[in-house]
Amino acid sequence: LPIYAEAAVLELIGSLDEDGEGVIYETLCDSAAAAGIDGSRLDEVIDSLNDQGLTYQPAFNKFRVA
Numbered sequence: 035l036p037i038y039a040e041a042a043v044l045e046l047i048g049s050l051d052e053d054g055e056g057v058i059y060e061t062l063c064d065s066a067a068a069a070g071i072d073g074s075r076l077d078e079v080i081d082s083l084n085d086q087g088l089t090y091q092p093a094f095n096k097f098r099v100a
Contacts, residue, residue, distance in 0.1 A: 040088075042069055043079045047089055048099045056096030 046065050050057040066076045080097060083089040090100050 039071055039075060039079050040083060042066075042071065043076065044083060044088060044099065047083075047097050051098055054098075056092045056098040059095040059097065062097060 043062075043066060046062060046069065047057050050061060050065060062080075063073060063076060067073070071079065080089065084091070088100055089097050092098050
């Protein structure tokens with residue numbers, strides 16, 4: 035995966051997580067699409083970030099920076 039996509043999604047998750055509870059997937063999807071990252075690419079990036087321990091899911095369909 036291009037490193038810029040991972041960096042962009044990591045930045046989005048961090049900036050969208052205003053309450054510290056995580057970002058809802060649909061919100062992340064909308065923001066990623068606006069940044070030029072489509073849904074299937076977003077899913078790949080999220081999987082990669084989770085695998086690397088950079089992000090995690092505190093609840094179903096929510097994502098946070100680790």
